[in-house]
Amino acid sequence: MTKLDQYESAFRSADKAVYAYERIEPREILLVSDVGGEVAERLLDRSRSFLSVLAGDQHRWQRLDGDGFDSVGSLLEAVESREPDLIVTYRHLHSNAWQWPYSLGEHLDVLTQVTAVPVIVLPHPEAGWALPHSLQNTDRVMAITDHLSGDDRLVNWALRFTEPGGACWLTHVESGADFDRLLDVIAKIPEIETETARVLIQARLLMEATDYIEFCRKAIEAQGLDVRLEPRVSMGHRLSEYRRLVEEHRIDLLVMNTLDGEQLAMHGHAYPLAI
Structure with a gap:
């Protein structure tokens, strides 16, 4: 190794990524579900309890119920129109495939690839796959x-x-x-x-x-x-x-x-x- 190579290696090894902290405040939080009415409201309450770290007047929760979209395309349009900072949902929206733990379902597969908004994926409410300590x-x-x-x-x-x-x-x-x-x-x-x-x-x-x-x-x-x-x-x-x-x-x-x-x-x- 030449001296030039040694100097270059030393320079590169000193070039390190430095972390910059920034407090994130997701002000608009959207709960997407395939249910409605009281069931959707109970799901909203459970989600807010689980994410109590985001409690406060600066965080506004919205619901996008199951009757608000009937296809992947309409889901994407509804999400775009709401302009959320954070999405909370679960796998296999409008599908019974939640009974088999092998995929997320077509809605989530597309949503997580198309949107730049962070998505929290919860266990399906009816699946019973959640661990005892989860969602607390x-x-x-x-x-x-x-x-x-x-x-x-x-x-x-x-x-x-x-x-x-x-x-x-x-x-x-x-x-x-x-x-x-x-x-x-x-x-x-x-x-x-x-x-x-x-x-x-x-x-x-x-x-x-x-x-x-x-x-x-x-x-x-x-x-x-x-x-x-x-x-x-x-x-x-x-x-x-x-x-x-x-x-x-x-x-x-x-x-x-x-x-x-x-x-x-x-x-x-x-x-x-x-x-």
Whole structure:
């Protein structure tokens, strides 16, 4: 390695994503359901209770009942006309497929891809899939992504949903399969020492997320937020690791990205986790 390469590597390693805290206030919250009347009002009450962290006069809840849309297209039009800052709904609107836990339903599949508005997906009211601790509060929130560093928006939403005195997990899982494929290529290049590459690359991949979470911790302390930050940075099978973390820590709410510019469907691990 030349001195120029060494200087460039040192410069790049010092170039780190710095977290910027911003308090998010979703003023218009829209509950989308396929029911109406008293049933829809009870569902609204349950949703407001679950998201009591968003209580206050600055948050206005609206209902879009089942008779307000009869197709995916009319749902999208109704949502656009309401201009919500946050959507709360559940899987399999206007469908009986909620009996099988294998998809979100066509309405949600399209909605999560078309709208830029965050969508909270609740268990179907009749399905009985909710865990015993779920839908009580949001004092245990987890942000998950395969590229945490620099994703300020995701972190800020996760913090906003976390109740005062609660815990917010910031998690980053590097794909062990992708890492193994990279090492397999490196092993075929005699000029590169495989074991050294394995140690250094793995350390660098995990360090970026770890450093970013430390920036988040300092910013949270500076803001005086009453939230306990729980970092989790690892390498392995992403879906299995996220499921383990959710079950182990009895997470109330997952915050994750659903849009991916390189995909026509929901982002990678987001779909199976949402299901």
